[in-house]
Amino acid sequence: MADKTLWLVMGDKPGDNAQLLAIAKALDWPYEVRQMIPRQEYIYGKPPFKASLYHLDPEKSDPLSPPWPDLVLTVGRRPAMAAQWIRQQSGGKTKVILLGRPKKMLHEFALVILTGQYLMPPGDNILFLDLPLMQIAQQRMDQAAAAWQSEYESLKKPLTAVLIGGPTKPYRMDEAVIADLLTQLQQQAGKGSLFISTSRRSPDVVIDYIKQHLPADSTLYCWRAEDKNNPYLALLGRADAFVVTGDSLSMMVEIARLGKPLFIYPLPQQGGVFTKIIRHIGKQVSLMPGSILARIFGYSRDLGRIHRYLINTGLASILGQDRQASAEPVKDQLEQVVQRIKQL
Numbered sequence: 422m423a424d425k426t427l428w429l430v431m432g433d434k435p436g437d438n439a440q441l442l443a444i445a446k447a448l449d450w451p452y453e454v455r456q457m458i459p460r461q462e463y464i465y466g467k468p469p470f471k472a473s474l475y476h477l478d479p480e481k482s483d484p485l486s487p488p489w490p491d492l493v494l495t496v497g498r499r500p501a502m503a504a505q506w507i508r509q510q511s512g513g514k515t516k517v518i519l520l521g522r523p524k525k526m527l528h529e530f531a532l533v534i535l536t537g538q539y540l541m542p543p544g545d546n547i548l549f550l551d552l553p554l555m556q557i558a559q560q561r562m563d564q565a566a567a568a569w570q571s572e573y574e575s576l577k578k579p580l581t582a583v584l585i586g587g588p589t590k591p592y593r594m595d596e597a598v599i600a601d602l603l604t605q606l607q608q609q610a611g612k613g614s615l616f617i618s619t620s621r622r623s624p625d626v627v628i629d630y631i632k633q634h635l636p637a638d639s640t641l642y643c644w645r646a647e648d649k650n651n652p653y654l655a656l657l658g659r660a661d662a663f664v665v666t667g668d669s670l671s672m673m674v675e676i677a678r679l680g681k682p683l684f685i686y687p688l689p690q691q692g693g694v695f696t697k698i699i700r701h702i703g704k705q706v707s708l709m710p711g712s713i714l715a716r717i718f719g720y721s722r723d724l725g726r727i728h729r730y731l732i733n734t735g736l737a738s739i740l741g742q743d744r745q746a747s748a749e750p751v752k753d754q755l756e757q758v759v760q761r762i763k764q765l
Contacts, residue, residue: 425450425491425492426451426453426488426490426491426492427445427448427450427451427452427453427490427491427492427493427494428452428453428454428455428490428492428493428494428507429441429442429445429452429453429454429455429493429494429495430455430457430493430494430495430500430501430503430504430507431454431455431456431457431495431496431500432456432457432458432459432496432497432499432500433456433457433458433459433464434496434497436553436555436670436671437496437497437520437521438496439555439556440496440520440553440554440555441494441495441496441520443554443556443755444494444520444554444755444758444759444762445494447755447756447758447759448759448762448763452494453490454483455482455483455485455503456482456483457477457482457483457499457500457503458477458478458481458482459476459477459478459499460476460477460478461478463476463499467498468498468499468502470498470501470502470524470525470526471502471505471525472502472505472506472508472509472526472529473502473503473506474502474503474506476499476502477499477503485503485506485507485510487510487511489507489510489511489514489515490507490511490515491514491515491516492515492516492518492762492765493507493508493515493516493517493518494518494520495517495518495519495520496519496520496521497521498524501517501519501521501523501524504517504519505517505526505529508529516531516532516765517529517530517531518530518531518532518533518534518762518765519532519533519534520534520554521533521534521535521536521539522535522539522541527544527546528546530546531546531765532546532547532548532761532762532765533546533547533548534548534550534758534761535547535548535549535550536549536550536551536552536553536727538670538723538724538726538727548757548758548761550754550757550758551730551752551754552674552677552727552730552751552754553670553671553674554754554755554758555671555674555675555678556674556675556678557654557657557675557678561654562654562655562657562658563658564654565652565653565654565655565657565658566654566655566658566659568650568655569650569652569655569659572640572652573655573659576614576616576640577612577613577614577638578613578614578661579611579613579661579662580613580614580615580616580659580660580661580662581606581609581613581614581615581616581660581661581662581663581664582615582616582618582656582657582660582662582663582664583606583615583616583617583618583663583664583665584618584620584653584656584663584664584665584666584669584672585599585617585618585619585620585623585627585631585666585669586620586622586623586665586666586668586669586672587620587621587622587623587624587627587668588622588624588668588688589622589668591690592667592668592688592689592690592724593688593689593690594623594624594627594666594668594688595624595626595627596626596627596630598627598688598689599627599630599631600630600634602666602686602740603631603634603636605686605740605741606636606664607636607637608741609662609664609684609740609741613638613661614638614639614640615636615638615639615640616639616640616642616652616656616660617631617635617639617640617641617642618641618642618644618651618652618653618656619631619641619642619643619644620644620669621644621646622668623644628643653672657675657676657679660681661681661682662681662682662683662684663676663681663682663683663684664684664685664686664740665683665684665685665686666685666686666688667685667686667687667688667724667725667728668688668724670724670727673685673727673731673737674727677731677736677737677751678751680751682738682744683731683736683737683738684737684738684739684740684744685728685731685732685737685738685739685740686739686740687725687728687739736751
C-alpha cells in the first residue's frame with residue numbers, strides 16, 4: 422500500500438472521527454485527514470444527499486484538490502457527500518468506504534460498514550458489526566482523571582456519572598422526560614453522589630430544569646464548546662457507575678467497553694399511534710432485499726437494537742431494573758474491518 426493514498430474525510434462529530442482514526446491506525450497505512458465543516462444552516466439541518474460540496478463551509482473546511490486518493494474513509498451524511506464528490510472527480514477511480522448508514526447511492530460505495538442500530542438487508546458491499554468501534558484509550562482517561570483529582574476527591578462515593586444527550590428522531594427529551602429521570606436518579610444514587618453532565622445536544626429547557634431541580638449530593642456540569650476541561654474522560658476513569666440517556670450511542674458503547682456498571686435511560690418516542698405505525702413499516706421496508714422504497718427514502722435506524730444487544734450480553738441494564746450479571750469483555754471487531762478493507 423506504500424504507493425497508494427488514503428484520505429479520512431471527517432465531519433465535526435468527535436465520536437465519528439475517532440472511529441475513522443481507529444480504523445486508519447489499525448490499517449497501518451499512511452493517511453491524510455480532510456475535515457469537512459458544514460455551513461451554518463446545515464450544522465443541524467440535513468442537506469439533501471448527493472455528491473456535492475454545496476453544504477460545506479469552504480473557509481473552515483480543508484481543501485479538496487487533486488491528485489485524488491485511491492481510498493477514502495468517511496462517516497456521516499455531510500462528509501459522505503464530499504467523499505462521493507471526490508469519487509466523481511477521480512472518474513470513479515477513488516474507492517469510498519462509509520462507516521454508517523448510507524442515505525442514498527448505496528452501490529456507489531465500495532464498502533459500507535454498518536453497526537447494530539442500522540436496518541439494511543445483506544449485500545456484497547456491506548459489513549455488519551455488533552457495536553460501533555468507539556473506544557477511549559486508558560492513557561487519555563488517566564490524564565483527565567488526574568486533572569480532575571481534587572474535584573473528584575470531594576464527592577461522596579460511590580459516584581454515579583449521569584450523561585445527558587438530547588432529542589434525536591424519533592426520540593424526545595423535554596421537561597417531563599428529565600423530571601422522570603431525576604426522580605429515578607435519586608433512587609439510583611443511594612448514599613453516594615451524582616455527577617450530571619450535559620452535552621452539545623442537550624436542550625436549554627432541559628438544562629434549566631436540571632439546574633432548578635438538582636438532587637441533593639449532585640454536581641452539574643453544563644457542556645460548553647469552548648471548554649477544554651470537559652469532565653467526560655475523567656468520569657470514564659473515576660466514576661463507579663454510569664447512567665446514560667438512550668440516544669447517546671457513543672457514550673453507551675465507550676462505557677460498555679470499560680466493563681463498568683451501565684444503566685440506560687430509554688427516551689420516549691415522538692408521535693402518536695399513526696406515526697408509530699408508519700415508523701414500524703419503514704423498519705420492515707429497510708430490511709427487504711432490493712426494496713425500491715428503501716433506496717428512495719433511505720434506511721431506518723433503531724437505537725433500541727443497540728440497547729437490547731447491550732442488555733442481552735450483560736453489558737448494560739435499564740435504569741430502575743436489577744443490574745445484569747457482569748459480561749465478558751466486548752468483542753473487538755476492528756481486525757475484521759481491517760481485513761475486509763485490505764481485500765479491496
